[in-house]
Amino acid sequence: MAKHIFVTGGVVSSLGKGITAASLGHLLKARGYKVTMQKMDPYLNVDPGTMSPFQHGEVFVTEDGHEGDLDLGHYERFIDENLTRDSNFTQGSIYKTLIARERHGDFLGGTVQVIPHVTDAIKDKLRSIARQTGADVVISEIGGTVGDIEGLPFIEAARQFKKEQPAGSVLFVHVTLVPYIAAAHEVKTKPTQHSVKELRSLGVQPDFIICRSDHEITDGVRRKIASFCDVDFDDVLACEDCDSIYEVPISLYEQGFDVSALAKLGLPPRKIDLAPLRGFIDASRNVKGQVDIAVVGKYVSLPDAYLSVIEALHHAGAANGVAVNVRLVDGEELTAANAAEVLGQADGILVPGGFGNRAFEGKIEAARFARENNVPYLGICLGLQAAVCEFARHVAGLEGATSAEFDEGAPHKVIDLMPEQxxxxxxxxxxxxxxxxxxxxxxxxxxxxxxxxxxxERHRHRFEVNNSYRSQLEEAGLVFSGTSPDGRLVEMVELPNHPWFVASQAHPEFKSRPTSPHPLFCDFIKAARAQQL
Structure with missing residues (x-):
């Protein structure tokens, strides 16, 4: 029977519950256990697919086509496992299923309520993922913050779940903020005390408390928290800010987090292999030189909108022995007049995916600058479409070429809606x-x-290269270097007489891992580094 670990958060959001959960997952897998992970989101959207990245960061896509929370990306990168649509569900998806069943007549004569119907549906998800994956340990992160009204059904479901499982098979890990008050010159434990009090009032006693802080958490602070929160001193762990998120598993390992968790679950602490992770960390620390990569997008005010892209660049940088300075450029502000000034110092240009007309012309200018000035270019999804539109306009002579997504009446819709859409x-x-x-x-x-x-590779799009223009674009010099097996869909394009100009309709960033960087990103960074030589 699978063991279950629930990770909750207190005081404020964005504390790093996902990184904490993923770090524990990495440690347990490094000890030879089969680990899977799950994110439970309390919001009423069925999934984050229709949400703006400004609201929720990037939408992470799994192999089986689920549009999920960005924490799934952390999970995959840390435990090096492909997750599925069963690895992420929302309160909205639970309600949608229950309401459909109610309309179908499954509850005739009964009142459908949060308890037991919603909580039972949540528990079914927990059992289902354990059964489908055959995992030794399932780590489930509950989104939001303890005390949020929308999160109450998830906390209650987890409480019930522990009661129904055999003793010693369920743990609770609570991640909480220990803020530093500059005027007092000390960190304060009171927010953590109140957070744990709130959790305990809901019937859940944490087994571990992870103290997030940008300052040192002393043994005295840990003892105080342990005393007030009824947790053993050794089970209050410090999680201070690290230079890299990939150092967090090492920090928690050095405090014995994984050994203690296994002991509480009744599992033996098998020999651990942290060599791959340590190798990546050492490679990241021992880089020589730096490349400047301009990422031209539309959501640049929130870096989490391009989280997987940025992580993939850093993975590739470490593999090439070079630091990557990611410079986010607002495509809405980029024009032909200022492109040289904005992009002139870049060793490489990356145009990521996105939706909507805003900033598209700026992305086209970025592709044009890269093509005309022999700057390595990597286009992803909309970045491929921008490159094709730019080439069509300025090389193939198709004036006004654009995407049907933005102008149905355009004279040359070189990007068009897929027939099945x-x-x-x-x-x-x-x-x-x-x-x-x-x-x-x-x-x-x-x-x-x-x-x-x-x-x-994983996809997330509705529009594709218009096959009606393929021969014309090929004659002008554009190479369609990748297609679907039947040849019907263009998957990759490139320019032959250029140092490195490649674009993918797919999202290769989703498959990059710190210990297994993506080959396309590695080749891109290699080309960017060569620009300096």
Whole structure:
């Protein structure tokens, strides 16, 4: 029977519950246990797919096409496992299922209530993922903050779940803020005390308290928290800010977090192998030199909107022995007049995915600057479409070429709606989502980067390169280096007479891991570094 660990958060959001949960997952997997992870989100959206990145950061896409919370990206990167749609669910998805059942007549004669119906549905999700994955340990993060009204059903479901499981098979880890008050020159434990009091009032006693702070957490502070919160001193752990999120598992390991958790779960502390993670950390610390990568997007005021892209760049930097300075550039402000000034010092230009017309012309200018000035370019999703539109306009002579997404009446819609998307009215979960195969053309940069003629990448889009223009674009010099196995869909494009100009309709950033950096990002950073030589 699987063991279960619940991770909750207190005081404020964005404390790093996901990193804490993922770090524990990494440690347990490094000890030879099969680990899976799950994120429970209390909001009423069915999934984050229709939410603006300004609201919730990036939307992470799994292999099976689920649009999930960005913490799924942390989970995959830390435990090096592909998660599924069962790894993330929201209160909205629970209500949607229950209401559909009620309309179907499954509850005839009964009143549908939060308890027991919502809580039972949540518990079913917990049992289901354990059963489907065969995991030894399931780590489930409850989104939001203890005390949030929308999170109460999840806390209650977890409380019930522990009561129903065999003794010693469920743990609670509470991540809480220990703020530093500059005027008093000390960290304060009172917010943590109140947070734990709130959690205990809901019937949950934490087994571990993880103290997040930007200042040192002394043994005295830990003793005080242990005393007030009825937790053993050794089970109050310090989680101070690190230079890199990948150092957090090492910090928690040195405090014995994983050994203590296993002991409470009745599992033996098998020999641990942290060599791959330590190797990545050492490589990151011992880089020589730096490359400047301009990421031209529309959500640049919130870096979490491009979280997986930024992480993939850092993974590739460490693999190439170079630091990567990611400079976010607002595509809405980028024009032909200022492109040289804004992008002139960049060693590489990356245009990530996105939706909507805002900043698209700036992304086209970024692609043009990279093409005309031989700057390495990596386009992702909309970044491929921007590159195709730019090439069509300024090389193939198709004036006004653009995407049908932005101008249905354009004279040259070189990017058009996929046929299977015609007539689709619902916005949520209806795009081309998840992993699809791609055949790479021999002799291309894409094929060289992947070292394989057949690859698979995750997608999230509705629009594709218009096949009506393929021959015209090819004659002008654009290489379609990757296509779907049937040749119908363009998956990758590149320029042959350029130091490095490759664009992917898919999102390769979702598959990059610190101990296994993505080959396309590695080749891009290698090309950017070569610009300096």
């Amino acid at each position: 015609e007539g689709v009215e619902d916005k949520g979960g209806t795009m081309r989502l998840g992993a699809y195969p791609c055949v790479l053309q021999e002799g291309t940069r894409a094929a060289a980067a992947y070292s394989s003629p057949l690859i698979s």
